[in-house]
Amino acid sequence: MVWLRTLLWCALWAAVGLLAGDLFTPAIGWAVPCLAFFAMLVWRNHSLSRVTRWAQDPTTAPPADVGAWDDVVAPLYRYLRMQSRVLQESHDALQNMVAGAQALPDGVVTLNNEFQIDWCNRMAMRHLGLRLPYDRGSKLLNLVRSPDFVAYAQSADWPEPILVRLSNSGQERVMMMQMARYGQNQHLLISRDVTQIEKLETTRRDFVANVSHELRTPLTVLTGFLETLRDMPQDAVPAEQREQYIGMMYEQAQRMQAIVEDLLTLSTLESSPGAGPAVVNMSELLQRARQQAEALSNGRHVFEWHIDEDLDLLGNASELTSAVSNLLTNAVRYTPDGGQIRVYWETDAQGMAHYRVQDTGIGIAARHIPRLTERFYRVDRGRSRAVGGTGLGLAITKHVAMRHDATLGIESEPGKGSTFSLDFPSERVSRDQA
Numbered sequence: 001m002v003w004l005r006t007l008l009w010c011a012l013w014a015a016v017g018l019l020a021g022d023l024f025t026p027a028i029g030w031a032v033p034c035l036a037f038f039a040m041l042v043w044r045n046h047s048l049s050r051v052t053r054w055a056q057d058p059t060t061a062p063p064a065d066v067g068a069w070d071d072v073v074a075p076l077y078r079y080l081r082m083q084s085r086v087l088q089e090s091h092d093a094l095q096n097m098v099a100g101a102q103a104l105p106d107g108v109v110t111l112n113n114e115f116q117i118d119w120c121n122r123m124a125m126r127h128l129g130l131r132l133p134y135d136r137g138s139k140l141l142n143l144v145r146s147p148d149f150v151a152y153a154q155s156a157d158w159p160e161p162i163l164v165r166l167s168n169s170g171q172e173r174v175m176m177m178q179m180a181r182y183g184q185n186q187h188l189l190i191s192r193d194v195t196q197i198e199k200l201e202t203t204r205r206d207f208v209a210n211v212s213h214e215l216r217t218p219l220t221v222l223t224g225f226l227e228t229l230r231d232m233p234q235d236a237v238p239a240e241q242r243e244q245y246i247g248m249m250y251e252q253a254q255r256m257q258a259i260v261e262d263l264l265t266l267s268t269l270e271s272s273p274g275a276g277p278a279v280v281n282m283s284e285l286l287q288r289a290r291q292q293a294e295a296l297s298n299g300r301h302v303f304e305w306h307i308d309e310d311l312d313l314l315g316n317a318s319e320l321t322s323a324v325s326n327l328l329t330n331a332v333r334y335t336p337d338g339g340q341i342r343v344y345w346e347t348d349a350q351g352m353a354h355y356r357v358q359d360t361g362i363g364i365a366a367r368h369i370p371r372l373t374e375r376f377y378r379v380d381r382g383r384s385r386a387v388g389g390t391g392l393g394l395a396i397t398k399h400v401a402m403r404h405d406a407t408l409g410i411e412s413e414p415g416k417g418s419t420f421s422l423d424f425p426s427e428r429v430s431r432d433q434a
């Protein structure tokens with residue numbers, strides 16, 4: 001096609017030259033085609049230089065009207081455009097995959113056959129303390145040095161994940177790690193932070209052990225008395241002693257009942273939705289708690305009551321009763337005879353409501369205070385049992401506080417006394433206008 005076009009042009013200019021030679025002089029006849037060929041040469045060179053310039057950056061549109069070069073440039077440009085579209089699609093797909101891997105809640109590290117880091121996602125950086133691109137090419141086993149993990153990584157295969165304790169920025173975290181092989185002997189490491197699950201599992205195990213232990217003690221006592229009564233002939237046990245045994249058995253049964261009731265309260269608090277916005281008449285509620293506390297004290301303590309009669313709360317009456325009574329009965333139980341118990345129910349300048357129980361009791365050493373709201377935590381186990389405690393009262397109180405957006409405050413000094421307070425936000429306060 002190109003050849004044919006060139007031949008036609010040559011023939012045309014030769015014919016024009018012959019005609020010019022005939023009409024004018026032969027010199028003119030030669031000059032015309034020579035000039036024409038020269039012009040063609042110049043134009044072709046000019047086109048070639050335009051094509052060469054375009055070839056430096058073929059992503060731009062190719063030059064138009066470049067004669068024979070059109071046949072080269074146009075298909076080349078079409079091919080380049082198709083390639084760049086394919087490249088863009090592959091790039092987008094890769095970016096999508098990387099974004100997906102970054103969004104994974106698990107850590108992912110790709111490693112070569114020497115366990116050198118190739119790439120890792122953000123979660124893996126957080127879990128294992130890796131930094132990219134700084135750690136690219138570093139050996140993973142030099143960076144994650146836990147002996148358990150090193151032994152695991154060096155084993156022949158990894159059918160099961162492993163739990164590894166890692167210390168990251170001063171915090172100990174438990175990671176579940178799983179290695180896998182892929183591609184050309186490359187390795188993939190997946191890490192999952194199971195610290196919270198481990199903690200929950202430990203709490204659950206401790207809780208089951210604690211409940212069993214708490215119930216086993218009274219049950220052992222109860223069984224012991226029952227066996228004695230069963231095995232001894234009826235007339236071998238004097239009536240007075242029998243009465244005493246029955247009294248002790250009743251006491252143990254009551255203790256088990258108290259534990260079970262507190263456990264049920266806790267489980268209800270944990271499983272039911274938060275406290276609703278019903279208005280709770282606090283002066284009535286406190287009046288009932290006062291009667292109970294004074295009955296429990298039986299005149300052994302001096303009470304002082306500072307109650308704002310018009311101050312009510314939005315919340316759940318039975319939950320609040322349990323929290324208010326727990327703090328009050330604890331003050332009675334842990335304050336020796338003759339001690340003072342002051343109770344306050346008032347608001348402050350910011351409109352927050354405060355329930356405060358102040359006693360001059362045995363007090364609590366500072367190291368115990370953060371743990372008092374743990375289930376079954378007692379400062380003095382024997383003393384708590386002796387006064388009929390279950391070790392669950394403050395755990396219940398803390399739960400109730402949280403469900404009412406309140407905080408439980410504890411201040412105490414051994415030998416001097418304690419102040420327990422429930423501080424409710426102003427949004428929970430309701431003023432009795434009647």
Ligand code: ADP
Binds near residue numbers: 359385
């Ligand atoms: P318990 O049923 O044993 O009283 P709580 O959860 O109510 O369980 O309290 C946990 C522990 O906190 C108690 O065993 C006791 O050691 C301590 N405690 C609670 N209230 C007081 C208080 N007012 N004075 C001194 N110690 C207290």
